[in-house]
Amino acid sequence: MSYETSSQDLPPVTDWVNDWDWLDDQWGANAIEIWNSVREQTPVATTERYGRAHMPVTMAAVSEVAHDTEHFSSVFVSVARPDAPRTPAPPITSDPPDHKEHRRLLLPSFSPKAIAPMEQNLRDFCRALIADLDGLDRADAAEQYVQHIPVHGICELLGVPESDADMFRDWIFRNFQLAPRDNAVRIQVQQEMDAYLGQQLDVRVDSPQDDLMSLIANAEIDGEPVSRELKLGYAKLMIIAGIDTTWSAIGSGLWHFAQHPDEVAKLVAADNDHMIWTTATEEVLRYYAPVTMGRKVIADTEVAGCPVRHGEQTLVTFPAANHDPEAFENADQFQIERGRNRHVAFGLGIHRCLGSNLARLELVVATQEWLRAFPDYRLDPDRETTWANGQVRGPRSIPVLLNR
Numbered sequence: 001m002s003y004e005t006s007s008q009d010l011p012p013v014t015d016w017v018n019d020w021d022w023l024d025d026q027w028g029a030n031a032i033e034i035w036n037s038v039r040e041q042t043p044v045a046t047t048e049r050y051g052r053a054h055m056p057v058t059m060a061a062v063s064e065v066a067h068d069t070e071h072f073s074s075v076f077v078s079v080a081r082p083d084a085p086r087t088p089a090p091p092i093t094s095d096p097p098d099h100k101e102h103r104r105l106l107l108p109s110f111s112p113k114a115i116a117p118m119e120q121n122l123r124d125f126c127r128a129l130i131a132d133l134d135g136l137d138r139a140d141a142a143e144q145y146v147q148h149i150p151v152h153g154i155c156e157l158l159g160v161p162e163s164d165a166d167m168f169r170d171w172i173f174r175n176f177q178l179a180p181r182d183n184a185v186r187i188q189v190q191q192e193m194d195a196y197l198g199q200q201l202d203v204r205v206d207s208p209q210d211d212l213m214s215l216i217a218n219a220e221i222d223g224e225p226v227s228r229e230l231k232l233g234y235a236k237l238m239i240i241a242g243i244d245t246t247w248s249a250i251g252s253g254l255w256h257f258a259q260h261p262d263e264v265a266k267l268v269a270a271d272n273d274h275m276i277w278t279t280a281t282e283e284v285l286r287y288y289a290p291v292t293m294g295r296k297v298i299a300d301t302e303v304a305g306c307p308v309r310h311g312e313q314t315l316v317t318f319p320a321a322n323h324d325p326e327a328f329e330n331a332d333q334f335q336i337e338r339g340r341n342r343h344v345a346f347g348l349g350i351h352r353c354l355g356s357n358l359a360r361l362e363l364v365v366a367t368q369e370w371l372r373a374f375p376d377y378r379l380d381p382d383r384e385t386t387w388a389n390g391q392v393r394g395p396r397s398i399p400v401l402l403n404r
């Protein structure tokens with residue numbers, strides 16, 4: 001199979017152990033069943049669709065890859081055509097030793113102290129979206145509610161205008177759903193992002209504001225200004241990492257709860273700061289973890305006994321690890337009061353998610369506001385939920401009956 005084939009020409013996957021494809025149409029809605037079935041056969045599946053690439057599905061195998069920066073590089077964090085152009089977006093695309101400095105630069109902007117004060121603003125924003133649904137009997141919970149919330153969060157933090165949200169979502173769609181198989185799309189998206197974010201940075205060099213974009217525009221490491229290419233990389237990463245990730249997690253939760261009125265009743269009966277909201281949020285993150293990363297193999301090694309060779313690629317399938325029965329009791333059950341829940345939705349090792357405080361806040365606030373406003377909502381039996389495939393998996397359309 002040539003990786004030059006366009007996505008339309010690739011046949012549907014029939015063998016997930018030897019020919020997996022994260023852009024196959026079955027991935028979005030069925031990934032959990034796919035990983036569970038692969039895990040019964042092997043800890044690591046392979047494919048030739050992107051050159052030779054691997055897919056670990058156990059917690060042990062995923063953890064091995066995530067912690068081993070000597071054999072697995074983050075220079076490219078997607079599994080894509082092997083000749084895909086690489087552009088830096090540190091810290092996610094950097095390896096030791098320089099990863100540390102990039103991460104240190106951004107870390108204070110994502111600390112609990114920096115994020116917690118955003119709560120009231122996020123809550124007000126969610127309530128305004130809900131007010132816009134006034135008088136409706138049916139809605140699309142993804143399109144009319146969820147997708148707007150993480151964009152609002154990132155715009156507040158970065159200082160970019162929310163009126164450009166459609167453009168950000170379009171970049172994200174093309175970057176994740178089309179670019180892994182099409183280099184021209186990847187280059188075009190990068191150019192559009194560079195042009196837009198370059199302007200945003202330029203304005204802030206001369207007149208810094210109280211936002212993360214200004215910190216990036218004037219960034220220094222060891223007293224030396226950071227290069228323009230890397231500054232653009234930081235800014236692009238904020239857009240690419242901070243929007244559809246959380247949008248997917250919130251959407252998956254609302255899709256799940258629409259089918260579990262007993263769980264909704266328990267949550268709605270509890271105060272917002274009750275422990276059940278924390279355990280339910282963590283269980284949504286475990287069960288519906290949206291983010292699968294990639295690594296480039298830079299030296300021959302083995303993963304769970306399976307050989308991987310220099311130049312090949314591998315997924316870091318964090319969501320599959322979250323369903324490994326070796327790592328979680330009753331892994332296939334969604335338990336809103338799960339006690340011990342050491343999920344890896346936010347990754348493992350040095351690249352563990354920088355935005356996890358923001359993501360958790362958005363997830364809990366958005367879910368609380370929705371369930372309190374529509375405690376009897378249900379999936380609309382006449383319309384289909386649609387799912388995004390690939391690196392960030394989650395529902396993109398959730399038709400619901402509001403039942404008020």
Ligand code: HEM
Pocket residue numbers: 066074077091092093103237238239241242243245246249289290291292293294316318344345346347348350351352353354355356358359
């Ligand atoms: C539910 C939502 C989210 C999930 C599931 C998630 C997941 C992840 C995962 C799995 C990684 C590890 C990457 C790797 O190992 O290569 C990561 C890294 C990262 N995430 Fe998130 N993320 C979420 C939301 C966010 C948000 C809101 C931001 C804010 C901009 C963000 C920013 C980052 C950054 C900057 C990194 C790179 C950290 C490093 O390389 O040191 N993420 N995320």
